[in-house]
Amino acid sequence: MADAQIHPSAVIEPGAQIGAGCQIGAFCVVGPQVRLADGVTLKSHVVVTGETSVGEGTVIFPFASIGEIPQDLKFKGERARLDIGARNRIREYVTMNPGTEGGGGLTRVGDDGLFMAGCHVAHDCQIGDRVILVNNASVAGHCVLGDDVIVGGLSGVHQFVRIGRGAMIGAVTMVTADVIPYGLVQGPRGHLDGLNLVGLKRRGASRAEIAALREMLGGLSHGSFRDGARARAAGEVSAMEREVLDFILGPSDRSFLTPRDA
Template sequence: MSLIHPTAIVDPAAVLDATVSVGPYAVIGPHVRIGAGTRVGPHCVIEGRTTIGRDNVFYQFGSIGAMPQDMSHKGELTELHIGDRNTIREFCTLNTGTHKEEGITRVGSDNWIMAYVHVAHDVRLGDRTVLANGVTLAGHVRVGDWAVVGGLSGVHQFVHIGAHAMIGFQAHVSQDVPPYMVAEGNPMALRAVNLTGLKRRDFTPAQIAAIRDMHKALYRKGQTLELAKAEIEAMRGDDARVNGDIDAMLGFIASGTRGLVR
């Protein structure tokens, strides 16, 4: 309890590991569970049925676990789950889920979430993502591992952003962005393969070559999506990592509901 500032209000029913620190004037609600080593900054409010893993850092003035901003929500018991080692900067808002899905908003681990980011109800945020200042994820958005979303970008509800994708500054993301690609603008356009990101993450030359071929099939040949998918399927060979990237691309296309940006 020595790690909890005397001005903080922590409900007796909340479950905090003994190593959790809570800053001045923070408020922790009764249904909150927080894992070892997590730090809660001054004036941060964590409420609702919120479960937080270990070694996270919440900066000052965050609103974590509040009810969803969904007019159809009638007070159903929904949840927010946050993984481990996330950094969540000032003035971020992360809401619980709705009854429209499983009732849980999910944030993975090792994410870098910058100031004024909004993570809406039923979002699925993967691992090792970067959400720059002012990013807004609407309800039911999916963001894959290692994705980067540029500052002041808005992501339309139900949009999927693939793993290792990059969204440029101030983008209007109204359609799905495939894995490994760079998109930007308003209206949004697909620009190129995220070569810099792939090289930093030790993708092999064979993987990068295959991803560039997938980009050409989808965006450079003027063919229908069905023909592009067939061409990507035909790229399979003996390299398990390349085949895994092909699986990721085709699986992403199959899972979307908003249609690919093209």
């Protein structure tokens, strides 16, 4: 606890590991299996419990509940973990749950994410780096979100769904099937509405790369995504196209969101 600042009203249970320079505010509760890396800040009224690790420089805001048991009736108290990466911003009333035996026992959150007020990350999720969940977005169990994904406010992601890197989900959208990398999803019952062009440009994608992705997406939309991807993968494609094709051909029991008229 070198140089840690802990408010007198905070409860730090025996066994908790508190890194150098941590700041733990009023009325926080830190459980006995919790590990806070250097420079973690718990603002006030934060509960961190279970076998939970929080990475360096992460800030957790008031009334967040981190590491409580999964909202899964199959959970029987088995060992399960929640690993949160570095420099995340976890805002008010956010909930994050550890894994379950049926899902590998681990929920993992990457680095540099922003989880706005009221968001939920369920058991066994795998969340990449630089992910943004806007206010009251909820991600159900066993989901995989790639790096740089944005999920809009009041949106929900169905269990076992994969969302590829750089995809963007609009506000008030229900995502019930896999979303290709760099896809743009909108609508109350989400459908693929092209590419996340803003995100691609921010990542430095060239016009040629974006045009190739558009052309490929148009070809895949006429029939089975997987059949089209297999045929396309047999030819010469760019690195970005290969990433999308590998995602489509990867292991999943779910279908894919497609354009509304596909």
